[in-house]
Each structure stands twice: as structure tokens, then as C-alpha cells.
Amino acid sequence: MSENRVVSMPNVMGAVFADMNSQIDEYILQRAANIFGRMDNVVDERYYPPxxxxxxxxxxxxxxxxxxxxxxxxxxxxxxxxxxxxxxxxxxxxxxxxxxxxxx
Structure with missing residues (x-):
């Protein structure tokens, strides 16, 4: 006879939320790196030459x-x-x- 394992709902939801938070954090970090990476060398050479x-x-x-x-x-x-x-x-x-x- 196989045992049915019962997983409590809070544990499942906690795992789902933790995974979602991790994905959201990764997305935010990627977007910030993309935005700030483009801004790194944005200096107007006419006003601020080397x-x-x-x-x-x-x-x-x-x-x-x-x-x-x-x-x-x-x-x-x-x-x-x-x-x-x-x-x-x-x-x-x-x-x-x-x-x-x-x-x-």
C-alpha cells in the first residue's frame, strides 16, 4: 500500500512565494544593471571633455x-x-x- 503524503498548504504557498520573490529580485537586479550600465558613460563631451x-x-x-x-x-x-x-x-x-x- 502506498502512502499518501499530505503537504500542508502553508508550506506549499511559502515555497511558491519564496520562488516568486527570488524571481522578482533577479528581474529587478537585471533591469537596474541594464539601466545603470547604459548611464555609466553618459557624459556630454562638449561640456565635460576628458x-x-x-x-x-x-x-x-x-x-x-x-x-x-x-x-x-x-x-x-x-x-x-x-x-x-x-x-x-x-x-x-x-x-x-x-x-x-x-x-x-
Whole structure:
């Protein structure tokens, strides 16, 4: 005689919901990766060229004064001098931003 195994309904529903939640989480992660992957390199080259002037760098960093930019230079933001001009490499600025502690 074969035994009929009775599975309680809450266990079945719990498994179904856990599987659905897992699928939803995976879908959300895939969509976010797709969206942010497309946004990674969306920088308007006309306004923010690979090598930026002081004013372009201030605008890129959303700061309004030279003193704030100088404070960031003291914290490690790389700059390059050519005579009297100071230039910032956008890739170095991005790297500095990524390594800067939160709230600084």
C-alpha cells in the first residue's frame, strides 16, 4: 500500500512565494544593471571633455567657488599645471569622487 503524503498548504504557498520573490529580485537586479550600465558613460563631451579647465571641473563637481575646489585638491584631487593654467583629467576626478568617503 502506498502512502499518501499530505503537504500542508502553508508550506506549499511559502515555497511558491519564496520562488516568486527570488524571481522578482533577479528581474529587478537585471533591469537596474541594464539601466545603470547604459548611464555609466553618459557624459556630454562638449561640456565635460576628458581634460577640463578649472571652471568646467567646478561645474562638473557642482561647486561654486575656487576655495572649495582647492580644499578638494588638498584632500587628493589631482590637478595638472601648464604654465598659469590648471587642468583636471575627468577620469581622475571620477576616481577621486568614487574613493571619497561618504559625506565629505
Amino acid at each position: 581634460v577640463m579647465s578649472r571652471d568646467q571641473c567646478k561645474h562638473y563637481l557642482h561647486i561654486d567657488s575656487d576655495s572649495k575646489l582647492n580644499k578638494l585638491r588638498k584632500k587628493g584631487l589631482k590637478s595638472h599645471k601648464d604654465g598659469r593654467s590648471v587642468w583636471y583629467v575627468r577620469a581622475e576626478v571620477d576616481k577621486f569622487i568614487m574613493l571619497l568617503p561618504e559625506g565629505k
